[in-house]
Amino acid sequence: MRKGKITALGLALAFLFLFLPAAALAGGNAADGKKVVDTKKLGNCAACHVVPGMEFPGDVGPNLVEAMKNYSEKDRTMLRERIFDERKFNPDTIMPPFGTNKILTSQQIDDVVEYLLSFNNKK
Amino acid sequence: MRRFFHFFFKDYLILTFAIGLLVAGAGRSAFAGAGPASGIKEYKQNISTAEYEKRYNAVYGKFTEQMAEQGNPAGFVLDDGRDLFKKVEGSAGKSCASCHGENGEKLEGVAAAYPKYDPAIKGINTVALQINRCRKDHMGAPELKYESYNQVALELYVKSLSNGVPINVSIDGPARPFYEAGEAYYYKRQGQLNMSCAICHVKYAGHMIRANLLSNNRHHADHWPGYRLKWGKTGSLQKRFRGCNKKVRAKPLPFQCETYRDLELYLTYQANGLPVEVPGFRM
Structure with a gap:
């Protein structure tokens, strides 16, 4: 009885370790990403960037609708790193290190990447 | 011999570095003239006073006019x-x-x-x-x-009682280290958002963050205490400091602590020559 329980627990753990990274790699959800981008307490991206559908965008950072035309699927990793910590590319950047300083979770950053990459697929 | 060379090389490095510092220092004081050399790599002010005032009026002119009609609270x-x-x-x-x-x-x-x-x-x-x-x-x-x-x-x-009198703050002599401490704080990255005062108010001054204009650091110290619509009351420059600290998710400091007084000196020096204009009115 007791042994069965332990085996079940072990199986559950193995399941977690096997499938969690897979789930993370599967990437984000664009709709959730839009929420993160547009929410003031989360990404608040419109404070500095032009993003779709947000009025009175800031002009500190590049226009993301325009900038994304230069990004495609192959830039996914770089895009993610830029959001995670732009200092890697530009040491004196004003952009907050969303990943390093835990402003957003790993999942939220994946969602944002997914949302940004979706700009180019829109007709 | 090797040991000697090692030492020699180290000295050479230090010497080169010292000369570099001297040259950099001389270059700075030759053309900057405004601030003392505190070892900080200052940003160049992004926007001229005239251009800043133009943009300020474009963004906030309506509120200022309304205030002029109805009086400053x-x-x-x-x-x-x-x-x-x-x-x-x-x-x-x-x-x-x-x-x-x-x-x-x-x-x-x-x-x-x-x-x-x-x-x-x-x-x-x-x-x-x-x-x-x-x-x-x-x-x-x-x-x-x-x-x-x-x-x-x-x-x-x-x-x-000093309204209309040009701000004339001295940073000479014993005031200088305190000015430099204020400047160091102004340039220090802080908070979860990892921003310094200077990056917004010098490097990106005149830009918009959503519907708000990033102010130019020359225009910070001349109009406080003043009424701020967002507060719905009259407050001081140091209340504004605390607001800025909180915005970048850094820890605000106590009123009139040493750091805030040094910072006030730094900012007021940037406003030297502008007339005192209180009470101010800001959004």
């Missing part, structure tokens, strides 16, 4: 400050007016030179701090709680 605070100035308080049986003139005539223009170094406190003295020191030392009255209504009112009245 801080005007009432100023009136209360005048009454407080004449009110006898404390064990010495004196009011501010007992020493400084019926309406504070002897203080006219004085606040334009504040903050300034004071050997008695071995640090930077602000108008707010001086008022409390006066109350304690000369009136035998309790110090006013910073940012309380009466404290802001009295500070506002004393500063208003």
Whole structure:
């Protein structure tokens, strides 16, 4: 009885370790990403960037609708790193290190990447 | 031999570095002229005063016009400050007016030179701090709680006696290390958002963050205390500091602490030459 329980627990753990990274790699959800981008307490991206559908965008950072035309699927990793910590590319950047300083979770950053990459697929 | 070479090489490196520093320092003071060399790599101000004022009016002109028509709400605070100035308080049986003139005539223009170094406190003295020191030392009255209504009112009245007088803050001699400390704080990255004051108000001054204009650091110290719509009340420059700290998710500091006084000196020096204009009105 007791042994069965332990085996079940072990199986559950193995399941977690096997499938969690897979789930993370599967990437984000664009709709959730839009929420993160547009929410003031989360990404608040419109404070500095032009993003779709947000009025009175800031002009500190590049226009993301325009900038994304230069990004495609192959830039996914770089895009993610830029959001995670732009200092890697530009040491004196004003952009907050969303990943390093835990402003957003790993999942939220994946969602944002997914949302940004979706700009180019829109007709 | 190897050891000798090693030492020689190290010396050579240090020497090169020292020469580099000297050259950099000389270059800086030759063309900058404005700030003292504190070892900080200053940003170049992104926007001219004239251009900043133009943009400010484009963004906030409507509010300013409305305020001009209806009057600055801080005007009432100023009136209360005048009454407080004449009110006898404390064990010495004196009011501010007992020493400084019926309406504070002897203080006219004085606040334009504040903050300034004071050997008695071995640090930077602000108008707010001086008022409390006066109350304690000369009136035998309790110090006013910073940012309380009466404290802001009295500070506002004393500063208003310098209205129109060009700000003339000195950073020479003993004030200099405090100025440099203020500058260092201004350039320090802080908070979860990892921003310095300078990156927004020097490097990106004049840009928009959503519907708000990033102000130019030359225009920070000339109009406080003032009424801020967002607060719905009259407050001081240091209340604004705390707001900025919180916005980048950094820890705000206590009012009139050493760092904030140094920062106030740094910012007021940037405003040198501009007339004192209180009470201000901001969004």
